[in-house]
Amino acid sequence: MASTAAVPFWRAAGMTYITYSNICANLVRNCLKEPFKAESISREKVHFSLSKWADGKPQKPVLRSDAPQV
Amino acid sequence: MLRQASRLLSRSVTAGSSKSTTARAFSTEVPSTIDSTFVESWKKVAPNMDPPQTPSSFMKARPTTASSIPTKLTVNFVLPYASELSGKEVDMVIIPATTGQMGVLPGHVPTIAELKPGIMSVHEGTDVKKYFVSSGFAFLHANSVADIIAVEAVPLENIDASQVQKGLAEFTQKLASASTDLEKAEAQIGVEVHSAMNAALSG
Numbered sequence: 250m251a252s253t254a255a256v257p258f259w260r261a262a263g264m265t266y267i268t269y270s271n272i273c274a275n276l277v278r279n280c281l282k283e284p285f286k287a288e289s290i291s292r293e294k295v296h297f298s299l300s301k302w303a304d305g306k307p308q309k310p311v312l313r314s315d316a317p318q319v
Numbered sequence: 320m321l322r323q324a325s326r327l328l329s330r331s332v333t334a335g336s337s338k339s340t341t342a343r344a345f346s347t348e349v350p351s352t353i354d355s356t357f358v359e360s361w362k363k364v365a366p367n368m369d370p371p372q373t374p375s376s377f378m379k380a381r382p383t384t385a386s387s388i389p390t391k392l393t394v395n396f397v398l399p400y401a402s403e404l405s406g407k408e409v410d411m412v413i414i415p416a417t418t419g420q421m422g423v424l425p426g427h428v429p430t431i432a433e434l435k436p437g438i439m440s441v442h443e444g445t446d447v448k449k450y451f452v453s454s455g456f457a458f459l460h461a462n463s464v465a466d467i468i469a470v471e472a473v474p475l476e477n478i479d480a481s482q483v484q485k486g487l488a489e490f491t492q493k494l495a496s497a498s499t500d501l502e503k504a505e506a507q508i509g510v511e512v513h514s515a516m517n518a519a520l521s522g
Contacts, residue, residue, distance in 0.1 A: 257417075262504035269508060270454045273436055274470040276512045277453040280482040281473060289471075292400055 384461040388426030393464045394441065396450075398472055403450075404441065411442040412465055414457045415515075425463040432457045434469065436515040438522075449475055451519050453512070480520050487513035 259269045278289045294315035300307040361370045394412055396404035412423045415437025434455045441448045455469030490509030497503040 258507055259504045262500040264501065264504055270470050272505065272508050273453040273512050276486065276509060277436070277451065277471045277473065277478075277516070280479055280486060280513070280516060281477050282479045285473065285477045286479075 382460075382462050382464075385463075389463045390425060391463070392423060392425045392427075394467065395464070396439075396441075396467045396469070396472070398469055403472060407441075407443075409441050409443040412467070413438075413440045413442070414467060415439060415452060416457065421457075423457075423459055423465055427459050427463070427465075429461045430457075430459045432459070434467075436512045438475070438519045439467065439469075439472065449519075451475055451478060451516060475519055478516055478520060480517075483513055483516045483520065487517060 257269075260266075275293075278286065278293070281289060296314040296316050298310045298312045300310035302308065358370050361368075391408040391410065392412060394404050394407050394409050395402075396407075410424075414421050414423060414432060415434050416432040417435045418432070420437070421432060434452055434457060436453055437451070439450050439452045441450075450469075450472040451474075452469040453471040455467065455472075457468075458466040460466070486509065490506050490513060494503065494506035494510055497506045
């Protein structure tokens with residue numbers, strides 16, 4: 250019962266829809282004219298810290314931040 | 320007894336969803352609009368407990384489809400950071416579905432369409448408003464309401480043509496030199512998005 254539905258090229262390459270959609274959105278944002286481009290980039294800044302857990306303790310956190318380093 | 324309960328419960332869910340146009344009571348009174356034979360059997364088995372609620376009793380009734388086709392399409396166009404159009408009544412919307420430009424008129428057959436990078440135009444009388452949509456989905460409902468969601472949607476005037484040309488050249492070159500599947504896919508996406516923007520600006 251193998252499904253032979255045609256998959257989009259990005260799904261065949263192992264990408265999920267969210268990744269595809271975010272890449273498209275970033276490309277469009279990069280092609281905007283000046284005041285809009287700066288606004289959209291500042292709107293999309295993220296700041297998060299991710300740590301994997303082992304033995305009930307958080308390991309070293311991975312920090313992803315677009316905020317200026319203080 | 321518990322084995323019977325799951326069969327009776329699943330029976331009541333299907334009966335409940337077929338009567339979804341009736342109003343739902345939140346109180347603990349007997350939901351007599353749902354399967355009454357189930358409720359009777361329940362009361363015999365557990366007279367002191369209320370019959371269980373099914374998910375459909377918590378949902379709002381599905382809006383009824385008008386018997387005649389409405390004259391206007393109601394559009395809700397939302398982005399993650401803003402609600403671009405909310406409940407706006409228009410004559411027609413043309414959306415860039417993956418299957419091609421799709422014109423949506425009032426009374427359109429219910430559809431879920433995935434959008435590709437392209438132009439979405441909203442037609443109201445003689446006004447046409449165009450947006451370049453990066454990707455998203457369009458949900459067309461039976462009652463002539465269209466919910467369009469996009470990640471980025473910009474008016475065409477905000478796009479910088481020289482950046483688009485540069486990007487197109489860059490990604491075409493990346494596509495030629497890409498080695499892994501993932502790189503090829505990313506370059507292909509770049510080429511598609513920039514070509515769509517190019518076509519939007521010149522078309």
